[in-house]
Amino acid sequence: MPKNLFPLDSARKFEDQDKLGHNRWHPEIPPVAVVKPGESFRVDCREWFDGAIVNDDSAEDILNAPLLTVHKLSGPFAVEGAKPGDLLVVDILDVGPIPQEDSGPLAGQGWGYTGIFAKENGGGFLTDQFPDAYKAIWDFNGQTATSRHVPGVSFTGLIHPGLMGTAPSAALLAKWNKREGDLIATDPHRVPPLALPPEAEHAVLGGLPREEWARVGGEAARTAPPRENGGNQDIKNLSKGSRIFYPVFVDGANLSVGDLHFSQGDGEITFCGAIEMGGFIDLRVDIIKDGMDTYGVQENAIFMPGNVDPQFSEWIAFSGTSVTLDGEQRYLDSHLSYQRACLHAIDYLTKFGYSPEQAYLLLGAAPIEGRLSGVVDIPNSCSTVYIPTSIFDFDVRPSASGPFQIDPGIGAPRASSR
Secondary structure, X not given: OOOEEEOOOOOOOHHHOOOOOEOEEOOOOOOOEEEOOOOEEEEEEOOOOOOOOOOOOOOHHHHOOOHHHOOOEEEEEEEOOOOOOOEEEEEEEEEEEOOOOOOOOOOOOOEEEEEEOOOOOOOOOOOOOOOOEEEEEEEEEOOEXXXXXXXXXXXXXXXXXXXXXXXXXXXXXXXXXXXXXXXXXXXXXXXXXXXXXOOOOOOOEOOOOHHHHHHHHOOOEEOOOEEOOEEOOOOOOOXXXXXXXXXXXXXXXXXXXXXXXXXXXXXXXXXXXXXXXOEEEEEEEEEEOOHHHHHOOOOOOEEEOOOOOOOOOOEEEEEEEOEOOOOOEOOOOHHHHHHHHHHHHHHHHHOOOOOHHHHHXXXXXXXXXXXXXXXXXXXXXXXXXXXXXXXXXXXXXXXXXXXXXXXXXXXXXXXXXX
């Protein structure tokens, strides 16, 4: 096993560990360790809310989830010799739930969760149709996930980090803050907000001297969106065996990682749509000198996906076009067409006895595939959602006999928006 450079004690909060990680992006956050090119190492990761979401049949914790505190990132890890303009090569050697802890109060100890976030606290891809908070708990049996809140399905998890990236330079950070601030200014009171500005009070800034936290926290970028450094890309195929090439913007690159997922559908559509968990990840790093110019990788990471994907041979797929629910035509709006495809899939699954919320949670957590199927035929883009049929305990295909009726069980816990 590679040496663990960032161990986490499950009995202690993230901020009380021997090594302190961070929850913001800033070039002044110092590394917790230095690794050499070609070196392999292990990193423990805490789920993004650090235990605020619990294994029960209530969604009050999702309703009141502390979004200002996320994400709980492990790192940064400096890579010896890395300079701005290089490419950092990151191999995911292994990734999984918390080792040897198959029960306990933390997500990753034999279980994980998926949440539909309330519109006024994060929202989601379909927040106008699903404004209230809901939760599903998933139990792990080896690589398989099942849920008492979404019965009748089981699937193999494609475990991956939702968030990994390098530190921004001061110039890049200023660019982020300027463009996102300009966007917020176009509709400053929107719910959910258009973007998330720096917020110093809940910033955790690793080994930076505490007297600098207020200043740096007022500049540091929130970790919610993906950006040029990688970040919260939520790509389900960044699994074991993946190789990622990250742009380097600061000396050492300063790589950080967190937000592990047991499984996720393309888009992570409920916002906390993956099966969230804590766990471990084994990494190996290397450097391609001047790789950003050599390969034209100036703005975003490129990657080679892993080879451990669950193998599905049959799918049921749903399509959507860029027409609103009110019948308004939009021009080649692929975001809208994917929303419509997801809504069509949800409507279909309710015919088998699922509530709309159970179906929505399932699309976020299960290994569905989302595709841009047509983006040139004006005025309608076409997006599609593919659901593997084998994840269901019953025949989900249309037939002359009509849809099988499941027992929806206790359903997904709900907490009404206030």
